Amino acid sequence: MNEKLTLSEARLKLEYYCSYQERCHLEVVDKLKQLGMTKPEVDDVVVHLIQNDFLNEERFARAFARGKHRIKSWGKIRIVNELRQRHISAPNIKCALTEISDEQYQDTLDKVAERHWETIRETNIQKKKKKFCDYLLRKGWESNKVYDKLKEFEINT
Numbered sequence: 001m002n003e004k005l006t007l008s009e010a011r012l013k014l015e016y017y018c019s020y021q022e023r024c025h026l027e028v029v030d031k032l033k034q035l036g037m038t039k040p041e042v043d044d045v046v047v048h049l050i051q052n053d054f055l056n057e058e059r060f061a062r063a064f065a066r067g068k069h070r071i072k073s074w075g076k077i078r079i080v081n082e083l084r085q086r087h088i089s090a091p092n093i094k095c096a097l098t099e100i101s102d103e104q105y106q107d108t109l110d111k112v113a114e115r116h117w118e119t120i121r122e123t124n125i126q127k128k129k130k131k132f133c134d135y136l137l138r139k140g141w142e143s144n145k146v147y148d149k150l151k152e153f154e155i156n157t
Helices: 007-019 025-034 039-051 057-072 076-085 090-097 102-119 125-138 143-156
Strands: none
Touching: 007 025, 007 039, 025 039, 057 076, 057 090, 057 102, 076 090, 102 125, 102 143, 125 143
């Protein structure tokens, strides 16, 4: 890209970027750097986006938690870690987790665990248990919940 964007062009471009999907500050800053903006210009655009409610970290965190839990079936540990990687503040992370009700959380775990247990084609029961636990732990589910689920399946088999 040879031509450098003016400040108003960058504002418009980023308003659109933030309006079709919730963004975190990190994504916006990265996008502006990619567009060749200087540090003062980046700061100016970010302030503009915040003041005009295009950029809101709490709203991003809430949407992120809801989406990743509902669509990707992530547990709270994975959601928290991913939000931390995006430099979301602890109060906003705590707020984001309130988007997932305890019943919804347990229902998702039940469905994911059941589905995965049935799909593991392993004859060695120890290997099957390990694959089951590894999968759920990777998805960010709490170890005590994973092991409780495992015990449930052991009783029922």
